[in-house]
Amino acid sequence: MKSILLIKEIYLEGFKNLGHFITKNFFKGYAWVCFFLTAITIYAFIYRLATGFAFD
Structure with missing residues (x-):
């Protein structure tokens, strides 16, 4: 909670x-877009790890 x-x-x-x-x-909107895109990237990476995607 502190963090x-x-x-x-x-x-x-x-x-x-x-x-x-x-x-x-503009910068507030840009910050929210960056947070959103980072969350999508982390979700996609975790999804690929969970489904056994081969990272060759």
Whole structure:
């Protein structure tokens, strides 16, 4: 639980006093897209490991 709160604090600190409204929203969206794509990649890798995919 402590690490989740730490990640939340890092996320909030990263966007505090960033500047222009459009820039701030762009980077927030970009961060969420990166988190989403990373989650999909990890899911696909674990799925391949679980189904016995041969990594040749």
